[in-house]
Amino acid sequence: MSEKCHYIRVRGVGRVLIPGCMAVAVSGDLDQCTCNASPTPHEEIERLKKENENLKAEIKRLKGLLY
Ligand SMILES: [Zn+2]
Numbered sequence: 001m002s003e004k005c006h007y008i009r010v011r012g013v014g015r016v017l018i019p020g021c022m023a024v025a026v027s028g029d030l031d032q033c034t035c036n037a038s039p040t041p042h043e044e045i046e047r048l049k050k051e052n053e054n055l056k057a058e059i060k061r062l063k064g065l066l067y
Pocket residue numbers: 004005019020021024032033034035036
C-alpha cells in the first residue's frame with residue numbers, strides 16, 4: 001500500500017474519504033484504519049490481493065462521484 005486513508009476536499013461535494021485499507025473501504029470510518037498495521041506473511045499477502053481488487057473498485061466508484 002502506498003497511501004494511507006485520507007480525506008480529500010471536493011468543491012461542491014465536500015469531504016470525500018479515499019480509503020487506503022480494507023477496514024476503511026468497508027466501514028467508511030477513518031477510525032477503523034489499519035494502514036499502519038504490521039503485515040503477517042502469507043495470509044496478509046492473500047488479504048492484500050483481495051483488498052487491492054476491492055480498492056480498485058471503490059476508487060473507481062469514488063471517481064465516478066467526482067467527475
Ligand atoms: Zn487505512
